[in-house]
Amino acid sequence: xxxxxSYLGIxxxxxxxxxxxxxxxxxxxxxxxxxxxxxNLSLIQFVSCLLSFLILIYIFITSDFNFSLVYQNSHTEKxxxxxxxxSWGNHEGSLLMWILILTIFNFMFALMSxxxxxxxEITVGVxxxxxxxxxxxxxxxxxxxxxxxxPPNEGLGLNPILQDPFLAIHPPILYxxxxxxxxxxSLAIAGLLLNHIDKNWASIVKKWTLSAWILLxxxxxxxxxxxxxxxxxxxxxxxxxxxxxxxMPWLAGTALIHCVSILxxxxxxxxxxxxxxxxxxxxxxxxxxxxxxxxLNSVHAFAxxxxxxxxxxxFLLIVLIASLFIFARKGPFLDKEIKYHLLSRETGILVNNWxxxxxxxxxxxxxxxxxxxxxxxxxNITVGSKYYIFSITPIIFLFIFAMIITPFLNWSTNNYKxxxxxxxxxxxxxxxxxxxxxxxxxKLSITEISLLILxxxxxxxxxxxxxxxxxxSLYLTSNIxxxxxxxxxxxxIISIIANASYAKEKITQAKVDDKIIVGNYDFIFxxxxxxxxxxxxxxxxxxxxxxxxxxxxxLSPEIRFYNNPPTITSETSxxxxxxxxxxxxxxxxxxxxxxNVRIHIKxxxxxxWVSILMMMIGGLFSISYRIKNS
Amino acid sequence: MIRKIxxxxxxxIIVLLGILFxxxxxxETKSNSPLIGKEIPEFSIERLxxxxxxxxxxxxxxxxxxxxxxxxxxxxxxxxxxxxxxELLSKIDNVDLYGINHKDTKKNATNFINTLGNPFRxxxxxxxxxxxxxxxxxxxxxTFIVHRGKIIYKHIGPIHISELEDTIIPIIKxxx
Numbered sequence: 133x134x135x136x137x138s139y140l141g142i143x144x145x146x147x148x149x150x151x152x153x154x155x156x157x158x159x160x161x162x163x164x165x166x167x168x169x170x171x172n173l174s175l176i177q178f179v180s181c182l183l184s185f186l187i188l189i190y191i192f193i194t195s196d197f198n199f200s201l202v203y204q205n206s207h208t209e210k211x212x213x214x215x216x217x218x219s220w221g222n223h224e225g226s227l228l229m230w231i232l233i234l235t236i237f238n239f240m241f242a243l244m245s246x247x248x249x250x251x252x253e254i255t256v257g258v259x260x261x262x263x264x265x266x267x268x269x270x271x272x273x274x275x276x277x278x279x280x281x282x283p284p285n286e287g288l289g290l291n292p293i294l295q296d297p298f299l300a301i302h303p304p305i306l307y308x309x310x311x312x313x314x315x316x317x318s319l320a321i322a323g324l325l326l327n328h329i330d331k332n333w334a335s336i337v338k339k340w341t342l343s344a345w346i347l348l349x350x351x352x353x354x355x356x357x358x359x360x361x362x363x364x365x366x367x368x369x370x371x372x373x374x375x376x377x378x379x380m381p382w383l384a385g386t387a388l389i390h391c392v393s394i395l396x397x398x399x400x401x402x403x404x405x406x407x408x409x410x411x412x413x414x415x416x417x418x419x420x421x422x423x424x425x426x427x428l429n430s431v432h433a434f435a436x437x438x439x440x441x442x443x444x445x446x447f448l449l450i451v452l453i454a455s456l457f458i459f460a461r462k463g464p465f466l467d468k469e470i471k472y473h474l475l476s477r478e479t480g481i482l483v484n485n486w487x488x489x490x491x492x493x494x495x496x497x498x499x500x501x502x503x504x505x506x507x508x509x510x511x512n513i514t515v516g517s518k519y520y521i522f523s524i525t526p527i528i529f530l531f532i533f534a535m536i537i538t539p540f541l542n543w544s545t546n547n548y549k550x551x552x553x554x555x556x557x558x559x560x561x562x563x564x565x566x567x568x569x570x571x572x573x574x575k576l577s578i579t580e581i582s583l584l585i586l587x588x589x590x591x592x593x594x595x596x597x598x599x600x601x602x603x604x605s606l607y608l609t610s611n612i613x614x615x616x617x618x619x620x621x622x623x624x625i626i627s628i629i630a631n632a633s634y635a636k637e638k639i640t641q642a643k644v645d646d647k648i649i650v651g652n653y654d655f656i657f658x659x660x661x662x663x664x665x666x667x668x669x670x671x672x673x674x675x676x677x678x679x680x681x682x683x684x685x686x687l688s689p690e691i692r693f694y695n696n697p698p699t700i701t702s703e704t705s706x707x708x709x710x711x712x713x714x715x716x717x718x719x720x721x722x723x724x725x726x727x728n729v730r731i732h733i734k735x736x737x738x739x740x741w742v743s744i745l746m747m748m749i750g751g752l753f754s755i756s757y758r759i760k761n762s
Numbered sequence: 763m764i765r766k767i768x769x770x771x772x773x774x775i776i777v778l779l780g781i782l783f784x785x786x787x788x789x790e791t792k793s794n795s796p797l798i799g800k801e802i803p804e805f806s807i808e809r810l811x812x813x814x815x816x817x818x819x820x821x822x823x824x825x826x827x828x829x830x831x832x833x834x835x836x837x838x839x840x841x842x843x844x845x846x847x848x849e850l851l852s853k854i855d856n857v858d859l860y861g862i863n864h865k866d867t868k869k870n871a872t873n874f875i876n877t878l879g880n881p882f883r884x885x886x887x888x889x890x891x892x893x894x895x896x897x898x899x900x901x902x903x904x905t906f907i908v909h910r911g912k913i914i915y916k917h918i919g920p921i922h923i924s925e926l927e928d929t930i931i932p933i934i935k936x937x938x
Contacts, residue, residue, distance in 0.1 A: 410772075411772075414776070418779075445780065456772045459769065460766075460772075460773050464769050503782065504782060506786065507785045699919075700840070
């Protein structure tokens, strides 16, 4: 049975590979109207890949230890959901999932494309080239279906730190985002080859860019939520190189969305839009390379293998050098120059584009420069969060400022009167509001106050002009998507500032009946208990959180001792309130009566998650508006 | 003309990055702790098996040998599993293995050593965990490689026999 499944899995991958070759051939030969066309082929490509992925899931669910991958990453005692997520929680499985998502996007595009047939064929061809490259990578360096000669009785388990429901869905969503941008890349190459970068191209690209952007935002948000809940450091963003690897395509992709709008409305900036499309996907690939090759060390890094790193690097360079070469040859002839006023929406978006790229450059430098010094100077440097915070904050000022005024500017002409009319009320209101708040809370610096004012103007101006009351009922304007996303971003900035300024932390030792005081709260360590679970046993410390001698909440952080592999993890306990989170984590307890506890009070955490949701919902509004109107 | 050259600049940046990444793939040094490459923290703690004088950072800086510092505790189950590997490690030439006993009682720790054997040249008794904090220890076991007073490498969790062969021994060979 196992031999058969292994055989079937590999054969279906080979079918997918052959079909991808056929797609590439069609893209430069032109298909006839017969049944071998790009659509049918992309269907077979998708189905064959799906079959092999289902086999992978099946062998994980049935714990078939004949497969070396299952043996290394699973265990019979593991709960079903983690058996399932274990199938993509490793290098081979996640790579297969990545390919599956590539074929899904390819199939969806072939199904829904309203572009002319040559543009569609070449896009599908380029996408198939990417599929081909990753398939070769999978089959030659990371075969998920390789069998063991003597099947063991029990598997080696999954890293317990990865046993978390959020982590089970975080990689697939993040991949959907990354891979979504592969389609934009393919569209850009196809458009370049056909000299077909125009308004029509932009309106096709815009929808797909928005979808990929929403998924990438969700992926990053989930990753951050996981790190906050699971890692026990009390933070939600660490400027870890792997986090940066997902932030960089997000920054480029967000710049791309804005740039595509200019192309769609004004038919200009062709070469810049194409370059951003290539750049966004390039950063997704570079991110994958940095994470998978083991160049970066972090919680995310899978077991590193130099041949794998070399293969991704070679593939990455082939794809990027080829595409940038095409860009260098065709790019200079794409642009159509138009005239616009200095105080027009075009300028505003361009300014924001440059600010995006500046932030991108800062993040890129912080991530890649340590690799450079390591090789060239043989010196290890660590880039901390201070570097990012201090270099990005000044740009955020300009950034929010441009975000406030740009949507109220006209395309191509200057109409500062409408702008002033739209923003003077929110400005006045925000200045008064924030100044009175800052009198009450004395900790805020001038930088923080001014950022808060700008963010507040951004929220008010957006909501005020896009949610209207007329005749006693509520109207949403067609720009509500953009307004929600921008307001969400402003709320994110506000929450980050509030969180950073008012967070409290205490690290201490405690024994039963001790009282720990943090801020206005007393924490009583009431008891300690033990419990046996299916694949681990745990020690639970019970705390009562009190204010004015009344118990508000019970908190119980845990230490878990997993059997397979033997690992110890700390589980945080978080009391979520509207305006703040109380976060307790304890360290490995000793044979003695003391435990180490860390208590954080984190204000505005909920608002961070809400603001990310708002940005995504805004994106969904924009897509649905486009679909309705097309 | 300038415009055309400008359009080749993304290509050249990618080529340069490709070269950088290629070399970084083959480069060995990888850091996983902010302390890597830094001088070891100064400390002075009681010895577990000998009441006379203190175990200090000078003991580590004075020798030319490669020093391993293993942070362990008798209550830590993975440490028990790791103990065999430490025995092997301590027998390698030019290697001195030191232990820091983390938040333990003298009785339990001494029992542990008496039952399982003592691969350590010296053991510091860090009952309140203060010295471990200076070393940036998050949990036990953790192992540091120190050479000429500098932290070269940090291993988190028990050292598995395969990790000894694949990671630790190559580092020792490199340093020799």
